[in-house]
Amino acid sequence: MNNEPKPKPTPLDVINGSSRWGLAHGETLKTLRELPDDSVDALITDPPYSSGGQYRGDRLGSTDEKYTQHGFQGRRSDFAGDTRDQRSFTYWETLWLSECLRILKPGAPFCVFTDWRQLPATTDAVQAGGLVWRGIVPWDKTEKCRPRMGGFRSQSEFLVWGTKGPTDNEAAAAVGVLPGLFRVPVNHDDKHHQTGKPTELMRQVCAICPPGGIILDPFAGSGTTLVGALLTGRRAIGFEIVEGYSNTAADRCAATLIDGDFRTPEQRTLFEDLAK
Amino acid sequence: MNNEPKPKPTPLDVINGSSRWGLAHGETLKTLRELPDDSVDALITDPPYSSGGQYRGDRLGSTDEKYTQHGFQGRRSDFAGDTRDQRSFTYWETLWLSECLRILKPGAPFCVFTDWRQLPATTDAVQAGGLVWRGIVPWDKTEKCRPRMGGFRSQSEFLVWGTKGPTDNEAAAAVGVLPGLFRVPVNHDDKHHQTGKPTELMRQVCAICPPGGIILDPFAGSGTTLVGALLTGRRAIGFEIVEGYSNTAADRCAATLIDGDFRTPEQRTLFEDLAK
DNA sequence: TGTAGGTATGAATCCGACT
DNA sequence: AAGTCGGATTCATACCTAC
Numbered sequence: 103m104n105n106e107p108k109p110k111p112t113p114l115d116v117i118n119g120s121s122r123w124g125l126a127h128g129e130t131l132k133t134l135r136e137l138p139d140d141s142v143d144a145l146i147t148d149p150p151y152s153s154g155g156q157y158r159g160d161r162l163g164s165t166d167e168k169y170t171q172h173g174f175q176g177r178r179s180d181f182a183g184d185t186r187d188q189r190s191f192t193y194w195e196t197l198w199l200s201e202c203l204r205i206l207k208p209g210a211p212f213c214v215f216t217d218w219r220q221l222p223a224t225t226d227a228v229q230a231g232g233l234v235w236r237g238i239v240p241w242d243k244t245e246k247c248r249p250r251m252g253g254f255r256s257q258s259e260f261l262v263w264g265t266k267g268p269t270d271n272e273a274a275a276a277v278g279v280l281p282g283l284f285r286v287p288v289n290h291d292d293k294h295h296q297t298g299k300p301t302e303l304m305r306q307v308c309a310i311c312p313p314g315g316i317i318l319d320p321f322a323g324s325g326t327t328l329v330g331a332l333l334t335g336r337r338a339i340g341f342e343i344v345e346g347y348s349n350t351a352a353d354r355c356a357a358t359l360i361d362g363d364f365r366t367p368e369q370r371t372l373f374e375d376l377a378k
Numbered sequence: 379m380n381n382e383p384k385p386k387p388t389p390l391d392v393i394n395g396s397s398r399w400g401l402a403h404g405e406t407l408k409t410l411r412e413l414p415d416d417s418v419d420a421l422i423t424d425p426p427y428s429s430g431g432q433y434r435g436d437r438l439g440s441t442d443e444k445y446t447q448h449g450f451q452g453r454r455s456d457f458a459g460d461t462r463d464q465r466s467f468t469y470w471e472t473l474w475l476s477e478c479l480r481i482l483k484p485g486a487p488f489c490v491f492t493d494w495r496q497l498p499a500t501t502d503a504v505q506a507g508g509l510v511w512r513g514i515v516p517w518d519k520t521e522k523c524r525p526r527m528g529g530f531r532s533q534s535e536f537l538v539w540g541t542k543g544p545t546d547n548e549a550a551a552a553v554g555v556l557p558g559l560f561r562v563p564v565n566h567d568d569k570h571h572q573t574g575k576p577t578e579l580m581r582q583v584c585a586i587c588p589p590g591g592i593i594l595d596p597f598a599g600s601g602t603t604l605v606g607a608l609l610t611g612r613r614a615i616g617f618e619i620v621e622g623y624s625n626t627a628a629d630r631c632a633a634t635l636i637d638g639d640f641r642t643p644e645q646r647t648l649f650e651d652l653a654k
Numbered sequence: 655t656g657t658a659g660g661t662a663t664g665a666a667t668c669c670g671a672c673t
Numbered sequence: 674a675a676g677t678c679g680g681a682t683t684c685a686t687a688c689c690t691a692c
Contacts, residue, residue, distance in 0.1 A: 150665090151665060153665065165665090168665085168666095169664090169665050169666085184665090211528075211529070217665060218513050218514040221497065221498070221501075221514065222497070222498035222501050222502065225497075225498050226498065236529060237494055237529070237530055237532055238494040238497065238534070238536075239530045239533075239534075240516040240518070240534055240559070242516070242518075242559050243664090244685090244686085245557070245558075245684085245685050245686075246663085246664070246684095246685060246686050246687080247558070247664060247666095247684095247685085248663095248664055248666055248667085248682095248683065248684080249555040249682095249683045249684045249685080250555060250666080250667075250683070251550045251551060251553075251554065251555060251682085251683060252487070252545055252546075252547075252549060252550020252551070252552075252553045252554070253487070253512060253513070253539070253541075253545070253550070253553075253555075253556060253586070254513055254515045254537075254539060254556045254557065254558050254586070255555065255556065255557060255558030255559075255684095255685095256513055256558055256665095256666075257515075257557070257558025257559050258514070258515075258516055258558060258559060259665075260514075261530075263529070263530060265529075269528055269529070270528075271528075273528060274527045274528020274529070275527060275528070276528075277527075277528045277529075278527065278528070279525040279526060279527060279529075279531065280529060280530045280531065281530065281531060281533070282523070282530050282531030282532055282533025282534060283516070283518050283531075283533050283534060287686085287687095288664075289687095290663075290664095290687075290688085296665075297665050310529070310530070544668085544669095545668085547668095555683065555684065555685095
């Protein structure tokens with residue numbers, strides 16, 4: 103995948119029906135303002151957690167040093183927006199969530215990823231932003247994660263979910279009943295971003311959006327949410343501030359529409375077995 | 379099991395070494411004050427969540443009607459302390475947690491169960507009480523729970539855990555690395571209390587206490603934490619305000635020391651299979 | 655093609671040393 | 674002296690290399 107800028111479909115192309123996916127490169131709060139009211143069917147996103155680092159100086163460091171174990175060979179690009187302290191993290195989440203509230207259709211669902219440390223801040227921000235909080239879904243990363251002597255492993259991240267106001271019964275019937283826990287291992291080859299989620303996970307989360315609907319991800323990163331949306335027959339709008347990632351996301355979206363399914367035959371078999 | 383009062387070992391019997399388990403019947407905040415400083419090795423408890431009712435009237439109703447699915451035949455005793463609103467819930471949790479802080483040995487671990495709705499209040503209370511919050515461990519109840527149209531199942535409860543100050547290295551080495559997620563189905567036969575946890579779950583959680591140590595449960599209910607402690611070679615202190623449950627707990631503790639293992643052969647096989 | 659053994663890795667954390 | 678810095682550490686898993 104190259105990092106040269108090239109023309110890509112925009113978010114408005116998705117809304118007016120001329121493209122199944124669209125990306126914009128820019129600061130989230132600013133780009134969100136350009137979307138019309140009541141225009142998307144679901145919000146699914148994985149914002150920077152601002153979790154690592156005990157001290158201010160740690161947060162200001164490179165995200166690569168912050169989250170990567172000493173001795174890791176392959177460096178990944180740094181990502182932006184991971185330098186907030188706890189108070190401003192909550193404030194900032196409230197800001198973009200209340201903007202998303204405006205953009206979501208009434209009754210539309212939202213899903214926001216967080217880690218254990220920022221979970222209470224995230225549920226506060228969701229409610230302060232005017233959304234209705236309806237649950238927490240753990241993502242079990244399985245046992246491939248750092249151990250901790252004398253304590254429990256940090257083996258899960260969390261999905262905070264809910265809706266814009268009362269649920270839409272018609273949409274709910276189309277969506278059906280979804281699992282209350284995701285068990286998906288992290289796959290190294292599938293990580294296009296330092297904190298990238300597995301494609302299989304996002305594919306499963308995208309089921310919260312009614313089929314054919316538009317999913318919004320204001321922190322698109324390498325575009326895994328958008329890929330998951332396209333793989334499950336939804337449309338997707340993404341924003342990403344780092345141009346390199348925005349280009350990666352565009353390449354992956356384009357490739358998904360050609361290949362139809364990114365997974366190797368082995369992965370496909372594995373996840374079909376797990377689903378039983 | 380009968381509900382007649384009879385002499386049972388007390389919490390102080392455990393601390394002075396004359397019994398492996400002890401129970402006191404009384405209001406938690408009051409009974410906690412009778413325990414000496416720095417005297418127990420772990421706190422493991424499942425307080426009333428005060429989560430069920432959205433409105434004040436719901437909270438004032440019988441707990442049996444609130445938590446029992448329509449049509450369930452066997453009524454259980456109502457339990458106490460489940461009528462708080464959100465603010466006073468946090469305040470009350472802070473009160474008993476700060477009393478537990480005094481009683482725990484330095485570096486000792488704590489585990490407090492909560493549901494998704496009270497999770498942020500619980501992490502606030504833990505930290506307000508002076509404890510160090512170190513993580514969230516999901517308990518996956520597996521699929522035996524109410525489905526929800528158009529949304530994710532509510533399939534997990536959560537364990538908020540941490541320590542009293544910095545960890546004790548010696549204790550941590552004795553404990554080793556513990557799993558970051560519990561996957562234990564709810565077993566109806568194993569429920570001696572309306573919100574009772576599976577014995578197998580509590581057995582696994584008790585591993586956070588160094589072998590031979592004393593585990594405190596200020597909301598003992600039917601005594602599953604105490605049974606788990608005894609089954610894994612720990613000692614246990616419990617408080618319970620409802621006398622009927624306190625007697626059930628005493629009977630179960632006594633039976634555990636005789637039988638050694640409460641589980642049916644089928645349950646034993648099931649969990650040995652799951653452990654593979 | 656299969657098996658066995660070695661190594662890299664992970665949305666960290668801890669602790670002592672230094673400024 | 675509180676704030677910073679840097680090195681060591683934990684183990685299940687996936688992947689690679691060697692036989």
